[in-house]
Amino acid sequence: MTGAFIYDAVRTPRGKGKPGAGALYEVKPIDLVVTLLEALRERLQLDPARVDDLIMGISSAVGDQGSCLPRIAALCGPDGWSQVPGMALQRFCGAGLEAVNMAAEKVRSGWHDLIAAGGVESMSRLGLGASGGAWIYDPATSLKIAYVPQGFSADMVAALHGFSREQLDGYALRSQELAARARREGYFARSLVPVRDGSGLTVLDHDEYIREETTAGSLATLKPAFGGAAAVANAAVARQRYPELDRIDAVHTAGNSSGIVDGAALVLVGSERMGQELGLRPRARILGTGLATVDSTLMLTGPVPATQKALAKAGLDAGQIDLFEVNEAFAAVPLHFSKTLGVPLEKINVNGGAIAMGHPIGATGAIIVGTLLDELERRQQRYGVATLCVAGGMGVATVIERL
Numbered sequence: 503m504t505g506a507f508i509y510d511a512v513r514t515p516r517g518k519g520k521p522g523a524g525a526l527y528e529v530k531p532i533d534l535v536v537t538l539l540e541a542l543r544e545r546l547q548l549d550p551a552r553v554d555d556l557i558m559g560i561s562s563a564v565g566d567q568g569s570c571l572p573r574i575a576a577l578c579g580p581d582g583w584s585q586v587p588g589m590a591l592q593r594f595c596g597a598g599l600e601a602v603n604m605a606a607e608k609v610r611s612g613w614h615d616l617i618a619a620g621g622v623e624s625m626s627r628l629g630l631g632a633s634g635g636a637w638i639y640d641p642a643t644s645l646k647i648a649y650v651p652q653g654f655s656a657d658m659v660a661a662l663h664g665f666s667r668e669q670l671d672g673y674a675l676r677s678q679e680l681a682a683r684a685r686r687e688g689y690f691a692r693s694l695v696p697v698r699d700g701s702g703l704t705v706l707d708h709d710e711y712i713r714e715e716t717t718a719g720s721l722a723t724l725k726p727a728f729g730g731a732a733a734v735a736n737a738a739v740a741r742q743r744y745p746e747l748d749r750i751d752a753v754h755t756a757g758n759s760s761g762i763v764d765g766a767a768l769v770l771v772g773s774e775r776m777g778q779e780l781g782l783r784p785r786a787r788i789l790g791t792g793l794a795t796v797d798s799t800l801m802l803t804g805p806v807p808a809t810q811k812a813l814a815k816a817g818l819d820a821g822q823i824d825l826f827e828v829n830e831a832f833a834a835v836p837l838h839f840s841k842t843l844g845v846p847l848e849k850i851n852v853n854g855g856a857i858a859m860g861h862p863i864g865a866t867g868a869i870i871v872g873t874l875l876d877e878l879e880r881r882q883q884r885y886g887v888a889t890l891c892v893a894g895g896m897g898v899a900t901v902i903e904r905l
Contacts, residue, residue, distance in 0.1 A: 504773045506606035507784035508902065511872030512541045512695050513767035515706045516860045519625035525706040526764040529697055531567050531624040534766035535575035539583050541695040542618065542770055546782060550582030554614040557589045557604055558768075559597025559621030561863035562632040566624060586618075592633075595831060596890045596898035597621055598767060599867025603791040603900055605771040615776040620768035620868035630762070630863075637894065648743055648799045650736040652893060653728035655801040656754045656832035658740055658747065662800075663838055667753040670833040671721040674758035674857050676847075677830060678716040681854025685712060689853055689880065693872040711761045711860040726752030727759060743799050758833040763860025767868035786875050789885075790815030790901040797895055802835050804897020805889040806842050812887065812899040820845055823901075824883035827870035829890040830855035839889075853877060866890065871900065878904040 514534050517526030526534070535558070542548055558572040573588030593600045598621030605619035636643040643649075650658075660670065684690060685708060696707035728736075729752030737750050777784055792811030796803045805828055813819060820843050828836040828850055836855070840847050853873060856866060867890055874886040889899035 504610060504612050504775070506609040506771055506788040507774060507777060508786040508788065508875060509770045509772055509777060509782045509784055510542060510546055511693050511769045511875055512538050513693050513869050513872055514538065514695055514697050514765050516709045516711055516763040516765040516862060517706050518710050519762035519764050519860065521626050524626050524764060525710055526624070526697060527626040529705060531622050531627070531766070532571060532575050532578060534624070534697065535571065535622050536579050537695060537697055538766055538768045539575065539579040542768060543580055543582070548780065551585045552776070552780060553586045553616050553618055555589065555617045556586050557591055557601040557617060557619040559591045559593065559601045559864040559867065561592065561594060561597060561623055562628040563590050563592060564628065564633050566627050567622065571622070593896070593898065594893035595829065595863055596867055596892035596896060597864045598869065599871065599888060599890055599898050599900055602769050602771065602868055602871055603898065606788040606791065609771055609773050616770070616772035618768050618770050620766065621864035622766035623862035623864040624764045625762045625862060626764050648739050650739050650799055651728065652801060653754055653759065653832070654733060654736040655799065656759070656834045657728055657750055657752055658744065658800055659802055659834040659838055660753050661747055661750045662744070663841060665834050665837050669837065670753055670758040671718060673833040673837055674721055675716060675718055677851065677854045677857040678713055680852060681712050681858035682714040684853035685709060689876065690873070692876050709859045711763050712858050721757040724755035724757045727755050728752050740799060743797065754832050754834070758857060760831050760856035761860035763862050765860070765862035765865050765869065767865045767872060769868050769871050784905050785879070786902045786904050788900060789903050792899040794897045795895055796897065801893065801895050802831060802891040803838055804891045804895065805835065805839050805899060806897070808897030808899035809843065809887055809889050812901045816901040818885060818901065823885045823887050824849065825852060825874060825877055825886045826850045827874045827886070827888045829861065829866055829870060830857040831861060831891050833857060835891050867898065871902070875902065875904065
């Protein structure tokens with residue numbers, strides 16, 4: 503088996519995911535992808551005809567994101583990309599990282615040599631749940647699997663592990679402050695590719711969702727997002743599996759949960775031999791990947807067992823990892839990860855996360871790989887882990903080594 507190396511990672515800025523309000527609303531998701539295809543070609547002087555596949559996570563593969571968007575994007579892309587096949591991948595929030603992991607696994611098998619992998623999500627055009635599905639919309643299925651909404655699951659995690667509203671808001675404020683600092687200091691500059699219109703004018707060149715004016719006081723004024731009458735019904739379902747939860751407080755708000763945004767990302771993964779043939783310098787090696795399932799009602803604790811699996815494959819333990827990117831779907835997720843694995847918060851999401859910058863569902867996994875690699879390089883550190891909780895009670899993780 504050959505190694506799997508990361509040769510580059512690019513992403514668009516994240517635009518507010520509100521129809522008519524976010525800067526990327528007028529930009530079609532296929533154009534976000536084409537922007538990144540052009541960036542990879544230009545940055546690396548890459549011959550796209552040498553790329554074996556284009557694999558992209560897309561959570562809502564309908565409408566503007568329907569059919570096989572990666573293949574159509576390749577056909578619309580700059581010269582050479584039309585020779586590249588494409589595949590759309592669905593693993594809910596983990597799709598973008600799963601695409602990167604799949605690319606690494608294909609390269610390690612020796613059956614493929616170079617793959618562009620990542621994801622795209624235009625949430626201003628296609629909102630949460632746009633693709634439908636029995637697990638949410640069929641009452642019989644929902645009842646059978648004890649389904650509750652993710653936000654309520656986040657409140658369950660907080661109740662089970664004793665995270666207060668003040669702790670969650672404190673974590674959210676940290677995310678905003680770190681993301682604002684990283685943007686000011688240019689920490690995202692290496693991976694970030696501005697989106698331009700047909701005439702070359704810049705549409706968006708920075709992460710639009712960051713709220714530098716956030717304070718502890720402003721977060722404290724926000725109303726719980728997952729309480730009310732619906733929470734009573736959800737609590738009845740939750741207690742079927744967690745009878746010890748006699749009280750589930752609504753503690754997650756719009757301020758300590760991930761933002762709804764538009765964005766796309768790609769990671770170029772290849773073999774050492776192909777890198778040498780094309781004159782590419784590897785930036786990192788993918789050492790291990792992990793997939794895991796957890797209880798589908800609690801749902802959001804998957805990063806812990808997924809990371810443990812990935813670390814075992816890499817022959818490492820959590821104490822050897824320099825930096826972690828744990829997707830901030832809700833503030834309880836990284837807090838649970840830190841508490842359960844004993845990882846200090848100082849190593850987790852050191853440049854903020856999805857609470858501050860947003861979570862373009864299908865793209866986030868690939869975005870955080872690039873963020874992780876950029877920061878490992880900036881700090882001259884060696885090992886990093888990227889991981890996400892995934893709807894339906896799953897987790898996905900990746901271990902990388904900076905070269």
